[in-house]
Amino acid sequence: MAESNFVDYVKIYCRSGKGGRGSMHLRHVKYNPNGGPDGGDGGKGGSIILRGNHNYWTLLHLRFQRHIYAEHGGNGGRDKCHGKDGKDIYIDVPCGTVVYDAETGKYICDVAYDGQEVVLLKGGRGGLGNFQFRTATNQAPRYAQPGEPMQEQTVILELKLLADVGLVGFPNAGKSTLLSALSSAKPKIANYPFTTMEPSLGIVSYHDHQSFVMADIPGIIEGASEGKGLGLRFLRHIERNSLLLFMVPGDTDDIKKEYEVLLNELRQFNPEMLDKHRVLAVTKSDLLDDELIEMLKETLPDDLPVVFISAVAGMGLNELKDILWRELNSESNKLQIITAEDTLVHRDKDMSRFEAEMHDEGADVEDVEWIDEDEIEDIEELDDFEYTDD
Numbered sequence: 001m002a003e004s005n006f007v008d009y010v011k012i013y014c015r016s017g018k019g020g021r022g023s024m025h026l027r028h029v030k031y032n033p034n035g036g037p038d039g040g041d042g043g044k045g046g047s048i049i050l051r052g053n054h055n056y057w058t059l060l061h062l063r064f065q066r067h068i069y070a071e072h073g074g075n076g077g078r079d080k081c082h083g084k085d086g087k088d089i090y091i092d093v094p095c096g097t098v099v100y101d102a103e104t105g106k107y108i109c110d111v112a113y114d115g116q117e118v119v120l121l122k123g124g125r126g127g128l129g130n131f132q133f134r135t136a137t138n139q140a141p142r143y144a145q146p147g148e149p150m151q152e153q154t155v156i157l158e159l160k161l162l163a164d165v166g167l168v169g170f171p172n173a174g175k176s177t178l179l180s181a182l183s184s185a186k187p188k189i190a191n192y193p194f195t196t197m198e199p200s201l202g203i204v205s206y207h208d209h210q211s212f213v214m215a216d217i218p219g220i221i222e223g224a225s226e227g228k229g230l231g232l233r234f235l236r237h238i239e240r241n242s243l244l245l246f247m248v249p250g251d252t253d254d255i256k257k258e259y260e261v262l263l264n265e266l267r268q269f270n271p272e273m274l275d276k277h278r279v280l281a282v283t284k285s286d287l288l289d290d291e292l293i294e295m296l297k298e299t300l301p302d303d304l305p306v307v308f309i310s311a312v313a314g315m316g317l318n319e320l321k322d323i324l325w326r327e328l329n330s331e332s333n334k335l336q337i338i339t340a341e342d343t344l345v346h347r348d349k350d351m352s353r354f355e356a357e358m359h360d361e362g363a364d365v366e367d368v369e370w371i372d373e374d375e376i377e378d379i380e381e382l383d384d385f386e387y388t389d390d
């Protein structure tokens with residue numbers, strides 16, 4: 001999976017800029033030998049800011065950018081010269097990006113909508129120059145403030161797709177076939193398990209000018225919540241969907257049992273997933289005759305809407321869209337739809353699980369190399385060095 005373009009996990013080391021130090025300078029020029037303090041303030045350090053951008057769909061652009069530094073603030077100078085402010089660094093991320101501390105796994109923030117800006121690391125404030133400290137009793141203060149230090153943190157950015165409907169089913173259930181029948185998305189379809197290796201989204205149009213987004217994710221198998229199959233890496237993509245469409249093929253021996261296994265995997269992964277609205281679709285119904293369908297109806301769970309469909313024969317698809325639309329727009333479901341003031345609760349990351357997930361990514365993941373503090377200081381000192389003509 002290392003060569004995949006679908007990157008939904010990155011680990012980056014971020015560092016904001018430190019504030020420039022205030023200048024301690026006493027004016028001393030011809031005809032004004034005791035000109036008093038005139039040291040200017042240091043500039044502020046640049047911040048690291050995350051910005052939601054709907055033109056990005058993955059974190060691919062950050063995959064090889066493992067270190068992100070904002071500029072330091074410039075030092076204050078004589079003549080009340082204010083130091084230059086360090087430039088902020090904006091990291092554009094797709095909507096639905098969640099940020100965790102890479103060491104503790106603690107949830108930090110999330111970026112849910114286009115244009116949303118979240119300051120991840122604040123740049124240090126610049127120190128005040130000695131000009132600011134002059135008083136009637138201390139007219140020539142010989143001190144100035146240092147700038148505030150920089151902040152650094154290694155973070156994990158994780159993408160959770162924002163779709164209205166998430167497809168949940170075992171491999172080969174017909175998820176990709178349904179997505180391709182309802183939308184113009186072209187996921188790969190084949191008669192073997194795990195055809196779908198990475199999630200894809202499709203827009204389903206409904207009546208006039210209405211639409212919703214459907215997410216096809218790789219099949220889930222029993223034990224997926226413990227890391228079996230591909231499910232674990234992708235289960236989190238359905239955490240954000242407001243409606244889950246469970247899909248079980250009509251030729252399965254025990255449809256209800258299979259549905260319960262799926263449900264159980266979701267529960268193991270995150271109990272909150274069960275608060276979502278659910279719909280059950282019995283797929284490949286073209287393989288069943290009417291009599292069998294009537295018989296099966298008796299055995300199916302009765303606590304959620306059930307619909308018999310066949311994406312190949314185009315059977316039951318309109319009924320399915322009607323049900324999905326109704327559920328999506330029901331009052332109790334609206335509460336879950338993500339708004340600008342997103343109030344989703346995020347669990348902290350289980351780091352042991354994270355290691356396993358990162359392991360999946362293979363060669364792509366290497367440990368962040370730490371930059372030696374002293375090395376940074378050395379580089380800065382060189383920068384600060386001013387050449388003067390003797």
Ligand SMILES: Nc1nc2c(ncn2[C@@H]2O[C@H](COP(=O)(O)OP(=O)(O)OP(=O)(O)O)[C@@H](O)[C@H]2O)c(=O)[nH]1
Nearest residue numbers: 171172173174175176177191194195196219311312
């Ligand atoms: N007869 C019939 N076959 C179907 C139907 N839908 C899908 N199939 C077949 O079932 C097989 C699996 O379909 P996919 O859509 O790839 O299944 P999937 O759930 O996306 O599978 P994974 O990506 O492996 O998780 C393919 O051979 C499809 O042609 C249907 O409505 N009727």
Ligand SMILES: [Mg+2]
Nearest residue numbers: 175176195196
């Ligand atoms: Mg598929």
